[in-house]
Amino acid sequence: MVPSLPKAGGLLMSESLGFWIRFERMRQRLGQGALAKQVAIHRNTLRHIEQGRCNPGVATIQRISQVLGVSIDDLVKGQPWQRPLP
Numbered sequence: 384m385v386p387s388l389p390k391a392g393g394l395l396m397s398e399s400l401g402f403w404i405r406f407e408r409m410r411q412r413l414g415q416g417a418l419a420k421q422v423a424i425h426r427n428t429l430r431h432i433e434q435g436r437c438n439p440g441v442a443t444i445q446r447i448s449q450v451l452g453v454s455i456d457d458l459v460k461g462q463p464w465q466r467p468l469p
């Protein structure tokens with residue numbers, strides 16, 4: 384299942400970042416619990432990040448990007464799907 388695309392305009396940075404984290408996680412067929420465990424955060428924290436309800440720190444964003452195998456830049460700009468799956 385692919386998450387629905389964000390509505391145009393008015394997205395906060397955290398909402399956009401969360402959307403692309405979720406998009407890439409689902410593209411790689413990772414569950415929230417599996418990604419959260421690899422990133423060393425609580426599953427609820429990851430859920431809040433994906434929903435744009437939480438602003439993750441730089442270290443957390445870096446760990447998420449490393450585990451997903453995409454750059455931080457790709458997550459921020461919304462381009463993770465342009466890379467082949469790891």
